[in-house]
Amino acid sequence: MKALVYDGPGQRAWREVPKPTLLEPTDAIVRVDAVTICGTDLHILKGDVPTVAPGRVLGHEAVGTIQEVGSAVGTVKPGDRVLVSCISACGRCRYCRVAAYGQCLGGGGWILGHLVDGTQAEYVRVPFADTSTYVLPDGIPDEAALMLADILPTSYEVGVRNGRVEPGDTVVVVGAGPIGLAAITTSQLYSPSHIVAIDLAQSRLDAAKQFGADVTISADQDAVEAVHDLTGGLGADVVIEAVGVPDTFELCTRLVRPGGHVANVGVHGKPATLHLEDLWIRNVTITTGLVDTYSTPTLLRMLAAGRLDTTRFITHRFTLDEMTEAYDVFADPQHTGALKVALTRP
Amino acid sequence: MKALVYDGPGQRAWREVPKPTLLEPTDAIVRVDAVTICGTDLHILKGDVPTVAPGRVLGHEAVGTIQEVGSAVGTVKPGDRVLVSCISACGRCRYCRVAAYGQCLGGGGWILGHLVDGTQAEYVRVPFADTSTYVLPDGIPDEAALMLADILPTSYEVGVRNGRVEPGDTVVVVGAGPIGLAAITTSQLYSPSHIVAIDLAQSRLDAAKQFGADVTISADQDAVEAVHDLTGGLGADVVIEAVGVPDTFELCTRLVRPGGHVANVGVHGKPATLHLEDLWIRNVTITTGLVDTYSTPTLLRMLAAGRLDTTRFITHRFTLDEMTEAYDVFADPQHTGALKVALTRP
Amino acid sequence: MKALVYDGPGQRAWREVPKPTLLEPTDAIVRVDAVTICGTDLHILKGDVPTVAPGRVLGHEAVGTIQEVGSAVGTVKPGDRVLVSCISACGRCRYCRVAAYGQCLGGGGWILGHLVDGTQAEYVRVPFADTSTYVLPDGIPDEAALMLADILPTSYEVGVRNGRVEPGDTVVVVGAGPIGLAAITTSQLYSPSHIVAIDLAQSRLDAAKQFGADVTISADQDAVEAVHDLTGGLGADVVIEAVGVPDTFELCTRLVRPGGHVANVGVHGKPATLHLEDLWIRNVTITTGLVDTYSTPTLLRMLAAGRLDTTRFITHRFTLDEMTEAYDVFADPQHTGALKVALTRP
């Protein structure tokens, strides 16, 4: 079969590899019907994630059809349409028992396209299939479900729910790229009074408006002043960091009101400064986290009920064998305007 | 001044009474600019609430303008437009300290139009003005704010929040009168997948649809079967009782899924049967409660931000001196179609 | 091997049955090293639980040693000392994913000694071994761990945690049998100010004092008055029902303060009356539930750290082949003073 293989920093190829087979009684083999590309995949290609070995098939998000299951798999069977989640869960360890699957100690967590071969392929072996795939209700298109493999649960769990967004809140989202737009989308599930988007690029602020932000703050504005003006001088109830650099994190801690929450979603490569000399007295809560995907069944129910619009994230569509072109488009959003791409089986 | 006076069971009159004066340093005198009538007022008139003495001015919901404040009042001043809440709070007792104002032990709770003269008058004395009135942001019409005096916080706190509605839930509201419709409205703040309304009257089910229910169940249907069909046989995540009779309460306990919540909002005059022989094993949570109005500031923020439409509850409008006619209309919803009435200062 | 077999109402025998074998890849065969008897077993013997078929080996609590595991079992291996929990968990269904194992939809829940053969035997087949057994830390005696198979997590989860006991609370436990004493024990993990025990038998109230109650109320006292005196007229913060009859449940709802919790632990055979005409206005929360055993790992950690004394529940000790005598003693606590019995492999 064909797959997108990481051949070392800067090297990728859509090329022939052996088709996966069942290795454990808890495995499933899934035919990939739709797949997408994540910002993390670009980081891997730059060589930023040394735990990914050359030769690895990338990708941790897919919608597909079960082909074969191991002897211990009980909840999915060949022919089932399933969502393949970015997080695999052993279902047995201390963390899985409290639905913190992202921290799985039993061989799960983020493994697909990282420690085992991933989903940017014609077929993928999915470990712990019972607790790592989700049968799709009828009537949900592949593309719509695909956005639930990573970006939607990540923004919802790590941003909105860790940040404890409540009805009537003022929510600030710092960074209006795909994950920030997903945070704007999922914040609305809790009916905040205001959603404020902050970004350097006007095109992203325009997108933020379309996705539901009612206030936008651009690079030439004083964000702290603008948020204080909006909130009677207090600051925001919830601030979601969706960039991943020290400056934006530190901005978040200046935007939050006493008693408020800063929820970090961004992937950071460097330490930030925490101004405890100001913050120690302000009753602030700061959270970090990898997605656990505990919310995936809930988001699927909302999708099935028509309460969630996820296809708006997909700006470009390809067939699987256009993988290389899809990567080129996704890697250059400034020129292509790409948010998320979808590749489907021809 | 004129006021609506309860003169004993079945006796009410819009008649001259003395204008109220400050009695305590924490009091305010408020000119009533808009007022409404509650189902509870009808109960009082029937003689069902013996703690209301003849001669009492009724009414516990108003929007008005501060005329005068006692020496200890610090947060409102003459000229301020305020919401007068159905619940007064001493602000000092054990319950007020945890925002359970409805259970106030220091002289507050539901007192207006009950233990002291109320709001269906040209002027009202409001005890504990600092903690029992809410200054209105500019731009909120009197009528829109008026619905936040009782019906909206009651449905939100006692129904939606006690019931712990979460995104993706299936919520069933039993009873689609004004309070049930308010529960349908405020449930949507948490983005459930489905809102199911159950009522005997088709006109109420039609209203439920307009207010946001996506499924309605009428008297000639088997409600348990219908809810089980909708939920894969499990039952609803949250069931809100908004009628107040034993049968509807017992229905609620049959509609809820294992692990779900039954939130009672209805005012009950008789005991119900609790089928513990079925329920003991089902992880069910049942809550009751009088509104505390802790959510009033939040709801006001949402109203100011345009995130809440409350004027749709008002079906009939009068001037204050048409109080008698307004009572007649409100007391006969089958013929008048009344949900809530609003009376304003001419 | 020998096992305690239910041969229809009133009929039990410690007799030869076939030794269990692996049926599913997720099974384990466990040699029973210590086992106990539950009040539920007595109910089954009376014929009160028609879902138990004649021929069934009873028992749902044990400590044992893994003999053999199926091909998909990954966390326990032959030779491991394990706790066999009263609740089995498929680990994959909607309820297991939120740690509500007692409501498992995938073939688990309370099945041992109920729908499949149980632990009152020399060997037992344990389905879903990965998620239904718990490896014992070194140094925990079999007997001490045995109490964590049912009675401790039941009282802790369904009583103490559902009741939301907090430091400083007044907790009332109605019924001072084994489960009530367990609730008294586990309430202390949250440092209430007062633990009040109510029972008809003075011997049980004496036991309650020894287990940590600081106030006891006997049959000839007015419980409502006594609790109100203790709490400044308010009522208790948390009331735990540990009997299972309508009268005691209704008493609980009269003992709880506005804003408090009634946690039902008792197994009920009849409906109770819920006095909604009083309760609707009192902000009361009532919970029911079967144990989920989500707390078992926590309780094991506390046992290993020496923070929990569980052997005090064991009043009588037997060898496995004294099963019949053990049943006789356990079934007649009025004369034998039995709380829990322990039977161990000779």
Add this chain to the structure above:
Amino acid sequence: MKALVYDGPGQRAWREVPKPTLLEPTDAIVRVDAVTICGTDLHILKGDVPTVAPGRVLGHEAVGTIQEVGSAVGTVKPGDRVLVSCISACGRCRYCRVAAYGQCLGGGGWILGHLVDGTQAEYVRVPFADTSTYVLPDGIPDEAALMLADILPTSYEVGVRNGRVEPGDTVVVVGAGPIGLAAITTSQLYSPSHIVAIDLAQSRLDAAKQFGADVTISADQDAVEAVHDLTGGLGADVVIEAVGVPDTFELCTRLVRPGGHVANVGVHGKPATLHLEDLWIRNVTITTGLVDTYSTPTLLRMLAAGRLDTTRFITHRFTLDEMTEAYDVFADPQHTGALKVALTRP
């Protein structure tokens, strides 16, 4: 009367000042029966808190007797023995309404001995007396109650409750000075499995053992390794920072397990480094906060019930007019071994 006056950096005197009088209808005048000194007072004396003006009477913790109350005070009266809390609460503002009194926007918060004259005096004016004093139950000695004015609620709210200590947890307290020892004391209200104390001074670690720590880690040990050994390699469930310097804060973030909590209690004067490059993926929650004293009534109930031993914190006792000597002893704990001092009316 006599009072301890701050006369500018490094200058303090126990000297004659005018006796306070009622200024607002919500004030009370309290005769000081017992008072203590806080580390914050030492910071003020060094000139570290520029908001304190020369001439200010210091002190924010006392037990006393009400002498006189303003016209709007309703819950305390002359002759009442009361606890004067470090936090005053207007009782009306947005923060007071959610019991976040430390963030009071209406003139309260930490004002005593800071923005208005404090308690290290023979008499003190207490603003907002209804919501800022607590009537003492009979039988609680002044000294025992005195520890509830600041140190106990601070450690409990900002450390234990913000850190969400649960039964069975491993709790690490970094810094075993008075506030750290208070965190060790109040952690035990939630029955953790292990309490680990870390400090540089052996004398403090000895004190930590006496106060309830079961593991101590000294300067010459590798704290991260020691905590990982104790927790199976995971890290602690809760880490409480009770020092207030960058190094100890950063240590806390290395000691916490994925999914755990770091609760900062220390008062910081400099920023710390937050290693987001490690933490972003670890589901960590970090909290800061000034005490709100919402827990004071609860702690008083526990004290009255004999469930809390607070007098052990008091190592040195003086009369009020020995204020200067008391400051000398408290300011030099290395030599005096002082934890907390108590000064009482002769």
